[in-house]
Amino acid sequence: MNLELYNAAYSTCSQKVRLCLHEKGLSFTDRILDFRTQEHLSDIYLRINPNGVVPTLIADGRAVIDSSVIIEFLDEVFPETALTPKDPFARADMRAWLRYIEEVPTKAIRFPSFQKVFLRHFSDMDADQFDAAAQSRPLRTAFYRKMGRDGFDDAEMDASYAELRQTVMRMATRLRQGPWLCGAALTLADYCVTPTIDRMADLGMASLWDDLPEVADWYARIQARPAFVATFYAGSRVSDRYDDLQKEKP
Numbered sequence: 001m002n003l004e005l006y007n008a009a010y011s012t013c014s015q016k017v018r019l020c021l022h023e024k025g026l027s028f029t030d031r032i033l034d035f036r037t038q039e040h041l042s043d044i045y046l047r048i049n050p051n052g053v054v055p056t057l058i059a060d061g062r063a064v065i066d067s068s069v070i071i072e073f074l075d076e077v078f079p080e081t082a083l084t085p086k087d088p089f090a091r092a093d094m095r096a097w098l099r100y101i102e103e104v105p106t107k108a109i110r111f112p113s114f115q116k117v118f119l120r121h122f123s124d125m126d127a128d129q130f131d132a133a134a135q136s137r138p139l140r141t142a143f144y145r146k147m148g149r150d151g152f153d154d155a156e157m158d159a160s161y162a163e164l165r166q167t168v169m170r171m172a173t174r175l176r177q178g179p180w181l182c183g184a185a186l187t188l189a190d191y192c193v194t195p196t197i198d199r200m201a202d203l204g205m206a207s208l209w210d211d212l213p214e215v216a217d218w219y220a221r222i223q224a225r226p227a228f229v230a231t232f233y234a235g236s237r238v239s240d241r242y243d244d245l246q247k248e249k250p
């Protein structure tokens with residue numbers, strides 16, 4: 001099957017898919033979209049992905065969108081190196097993790113990512129330019145408006161930290177039985193949350209799991225995998241691109 005991945009180097013949702021592609025040893029054409037020139041909001045891309053976000057997988061010419069859908073699709077089409085348990089109860093457990101990860105940490109990590117990194121590209125805009133930028137995002141207009149040109153308030157940031165803390169605490173509880181989130185085998189759930197954990201580390205937030213050695217150990221084991229090394233190539237972390245974040249690096 002011919003695979004092309006529209007993605008961005010440092011997009012956490014793209015990293016989820018790259019992790020699975022590399023874990024399965026699948027080759028793909030890497031189609032990098034430039035957020036700064038808003039390639040992901042161009043008419044041509046919106047026809048492929050009406051949400052105006054990355055990633056999009058093109059498999060034999062057909063588009064598959066949404067990172068969690070894409071990783072399940074890949075695991076169904078390429079079941080060798082299975083990343084989904086066979087037992088229906090274990091599958092349900094893994095899917096519950098996928099939903100939780102989408103609903104809680106994936107949303108929560110956007111707050112520190114935008115506050116510390118991406119906000120700077122919007123803070124110099126005038127009100128009309130900013131409103132146009134917000135409106136042009138099919139899925140994110142409300143999120144951008146909430147952020148505004150001044151960033152999120154303390155209550156919004158505190159709520160996102162609380163959700164990220166809840167995530168690592170839940171992970172630690174599971175990893176005590178481990179070695180992976182869903183038990184004996186690495187699954188899609190581990191790779192679904194990996195980019196969020198890596199982004200936290202990159203933004204200097206690894207102290208959120210200082211008291212959770214299970215999470216630190218899991219992250220070290222994930223980082224040692226060839227798929228991780230291939231996914232997080234030089235230039236794929238925000239601290240690689242923004243000099244002021246260098247000091248936050250672990």
Ligand SMILES: N[C@@H](CCC(=O)N[C@@H](CS)C(=O)NCC(=O)O)C(=O)O
Pocket residue numbers: 011012013014040052053054055065066067068137140
């Ligand atoms: N539910 C979607 C969300 C994708 C998403 O939010 N992608 C971000 C990058 S991680 C994006 O493209 N943002 C574009 C923007 O903010 O304009 C998925 O998992 O694929």
